Amino acid sequence: MNYFLKRTIQLICTLITVSIITFCAFYVIPGDPARVILGPDASDEQMDNLREDLGLNRSFPVRYFRWVSGALTGDLGKSLTFRQPVSELLGQKLPVTLSLAAMALLITMLISFPLGILASGRPGKFLDQLLSVLGNIFFSFPPFVLALLMTLLLGLTLKLFVAGEYISFTESVPGFLASLFFPALAVAVPKIAISQKFLRASILAEKNKEYVRAAKSRGLSDTKAMVLHIIPNSLVPIITVFTIIASEILGGSLVVEMVFNIPGISRLLITAINVRDFPLTQGIVLYLAGMTVIVYFLADILHSLVDPRIRLK
């Protein structure tokens, strides 16, 4: 079967399963959303009317299809506490979280690629060993502990940034990016370590391939072979690594946002969980998971374009 078609079907199946998991999780919980909205003093009649409005007394499949078709058209229902459409709330907060994640991803690439190339230069020598040990140490630093320590060292002691200060996108764009820099760095550091490690291994594997030796024996200099052949080819397997990293960065940003007091999706999610605002929680979870699935899909497509052999597997 055509690879793209097969992959698209897979994408749709995964999205459906993700939506079912998200929906079921909140379907089975005890507690009545109508009671949450109206409070303990509401009469039975009021409760019945509201249940009718929210479609709560329909059967499970009907409710699921309503919810999914709503989600597809961008209507995720109304938040119980904020009395605002969920999609509106998401639209306000999601860009902040996504900018943070994107910046973290960019920092990861910008730092880990040179380090990976540097480490693969003379494998087993001092620099390589040092990077490997440092990598293993930083790899195991939880992003939020790193964020706290950064606040302590860089923010409070060295005064590189003001702890807890956040400049919104509408106020000033450079200010917004600057206030996201350190949070993004905290998210990125463990990922830099892992990406550097994979890139080093990938370059070393590529270096010993026959086409590189053939190119060199025809008189290609080491630098040219590195830049023209080895690095581009060793980046191909890194695509997969980066897909996983991207998903983890999104998860890591959630916690780091709380440390740096950034008004992203995280605070909204925690509030929603604390006050048991399930339409809102459901909407956030579905969007975040759905985005991850789509990123995986796009990465697979990119991978197959760069390396068509994948399509045969």
Next chain:
Amino acid sequence: MRNIIRYHRHSPYLIVGSFFVGIVLFAVLISFFYLPHDPYATGIATKLIAPEFEHPFGCDHEGRDVLSRVILGTRPTVLISLSGILIALVLGLIIGSIAGRVGGLIDNLLMLLSDSIMAFPGILLALVFVAVIGRGMLSIILGLGIVFAPSYARIVRSGIRQLNNREYILLARLIGVKTPRLLVVHLFPGLLPQLLPALVVGIANMALAEAALSYLGQGVQIPLPSLGNMLMEGQSYITSAPWTVIFPSLFLVMYVLGLYFISEGIRIKYGSGGTEK
């Protein structure tokens, strides 16, 4: 003892890792017998005092001894990470062996399910779990167990598929070994080289997830101390009393770093390349 040290002499990762994890496990052990101070005793006189002889790690905003709380706080972290990984492993073994042995449609469905669970970024699904079943130790363990299970199911499944066609497995089936025995006696041991490092890393990731959940106020609930919720409480006082943040972080990082190092050591020693998540 000397032989053990000599045997591990060439794997510094294993030694350093075991040392770090040993410190944390030791803290858990002594938490059952002795705490320097009552971890719940508050006091205005000791409010936010800096580390000194009587309180080596200082005191927090309610005047509680940070050392005692750190010692007690290692307990939920270690308990949750170990029991959570056990659940993840058991689920992973069951799902992975069904998918690997039966194959076909069931295999596809199970893998679709595990793909979908893995699509939820980081601790998001664990947060959902806590939101649904309620906070508390048991729901964290269960939630994290389910979140981590798919990655082990994948390792088990692909391992079993590789081993399925080995001669010793075919011969075992030929002489009539039943499937359960075949799995437990013949297939599972063959998976150990891949499974063991992944399990050790899994314990570390689970400890991190627990700490993150507690930090967000969704995990271990105050007043019961855990390394994560101590960080949450200490964060507001990070300027005036950094020790309330530094010492819990130190123990968390030692545990996680130690486990990663052990896993790296196992991997180098038994040469089963590839870094798992």
